[in-house]
Amino acid sequence: MRFDIMTLFPDMVNTVLSESVIGRAQFAGILDIKTHNIRGYSKDKHRRVDDTPYGGGKGMIISPPAVCDCYYAIDKLNRTRTIYMSPQGQVLTQKKAAELKNNYDQLIILCGHYEGIDYRIIEEIIDEEISIGDYILTGGEMAACVLVDCVGRLVDGVLTDSECHEKESIACGMLEYPQYTKPAVYNGRAVPDVLRDGNHAKIELWRIKAALDLTRKKRPDLL
Numbered sequence: 001m002r003f004d005i006m007t008l009f010p011d012m013v014n015t016v017l018s019e020s021v022i023g024r025a026q027f028a029g030i031l032d033i034k035t036h037n038i039r040g041y042s043k044d045k046h047r048r049v050d051d052t053p054y055g056g057g058k059g060m061i062i063s064p065p066a067v068c069d070c071y072y073a074i075d076k077l078n079r080t081r082t083i084y085m086s087p088q089g090q091v092l093t094q095k096k097a098a099e100l101k102n103n104y105d106q107l108i109i110l111c112g113h114y115e116g117i118d119y120r121i122i123e124e125i126i127d128e129e130i131s132i133g134d135y136i137l138t139g140g141e142m143a144a145c146v147l148v149d150c151v152g153r154l155v156d157g158v159l160t161d162s163e164c165h166e167k168e169s170i171a172c173g174m175l176e177y178p179q180y181t182k183p184a185v186y187n188g189r190a191v192p193d194v195l196r197d198g199n200h201a202k203i204e205l206w207r208i209k210a211a212l213d214l215t216r217k218k219r220p221d222l223l
Helices: 010-017 020-027 064-073 094-103 119-125 141-152 200-218
Strands: 002-007 032-037 080-091 106-111 128-131
Touching (some): 032 064, 080 094, 080 141
Parallel strands (some): 002 032, 080 106
């Protein structure tokens, strides 16, 4: 799957997405992630991409020409979706991530900055807006990294086993059961006996019950 990220700060995005699972998936050729510096498409001699807002107000607004020129320069695949990371968008969920992974071969992601973008950009090139939560960031770069990680990890081959994302919290419809590793006892807290006796049927029943109990306690809304 391919991700094209339009941003004023490509190094910020590249630093995050070159690490860990997503970084390894890029190295293996499973994910293709490209950053596009919007400033490189500015025709201003100082490479400016923003200006003061009509009607007055604080801050600067990213103007349409450089963003749209950047967008039109990107090679498009057949199944492409263009997304603007915005607090005004639909909140990202695991279901939404799965829809994007299943329905598209390429996501083009626009990162806003400053006080936002000229609304004509949204009208011209954006298919949908997505938010990662009801709070404000200084720019859309970190939100774009969240979206790439959330969708990218669902692509076949990125994780070693499909169970890695099918049975985890939220994806399975409730929270995941508690996990334990060695030592068997730490500071007087012991791993539940059922997990150590080797009876896989009992272990599975314990995990289902533990997951339900945790969900009732922490996220009853999921039930």
